[in-house]
Amino acid sequence: MTGKTHIMGGIASTVAISHFYTYEPAMFIIAGAIGGIIPDICHGGSKIGRRIPLISRVVNTIFGHRTFTHxxxxxxxxxxxLSLFISNQSFITGLLVGMISHLVLDAATKNGIKLLYPVQITIRFPLTFKTGGQMETIILLALTLVTIYYGRLIVL
Incomplete structure (x- = not known):
């Protein structure tokens, strides 16, 4: 999946969860958007990899793509x-929810993920999609609709 889909996945997930739990909505949702791109630190061409190229190169050299960070x-x-350095539970949980949404979205791609790393088993859904393809556009639209639907129910 592309960066915009991962960001929207993090946002949609946290907005929907905000409807059911009492996390600080703004912090939770912003953290979800950030968490949505963190696992791709292992890929130099990703949104986060381009912003932090040195860390991205190091992580990719040591682990490769879609292994440890996925x-x-x-x-x-x-x-x-995060728990050692950050006391805001809304932010920590939002980051983790965003990262989980990233893993779910990448498990829907043909390459899948190494969810059980260091065990080298690729996990993917039975129905997969091409990154950047037409189906990803539909998924992005669905995530946007989820965000709008649940977003109208929360007050930031």
């Missing part, structure tokens, strides 16, 4: 590190 291990480590 795994449950990465999510757990991010939670531990």
């Amino acid at each position: 795994s449950l291990l990465f999510l757990v480590l991010m939670y531990v590190v």
Whole structure:
């Protein structure tokens, strides 16, 4: 999936969750958008990889693309590190929700993800889509509609 779809996935996920839980909405949703692109730090051509090229190159050299940063291990480590340095639970949870939305979206692509890294098993949904293809545009539209639907119900 492309960066814009990952950002909208993070936003849609956090906006929908905000409807059911009492997280600080603005912080939660902004963190979801950021979390939506964090796993692609392993790819130099991604939105985050272009912004932080040195870290992106190092992570890609060590782990490759869609391995460690697309795994449950990465999510757990991010939670531990974030909890040590950030006290705002809305922000931490929003980042994690955004990252989870990223993993779900990438599992819907032909290349899938290494969710159980370091175990080298590729996880993908039975029905997959080409990154940047017509189906991704439909997914982006659906995520936008989810955001609008749930967004009208929350007050920032």
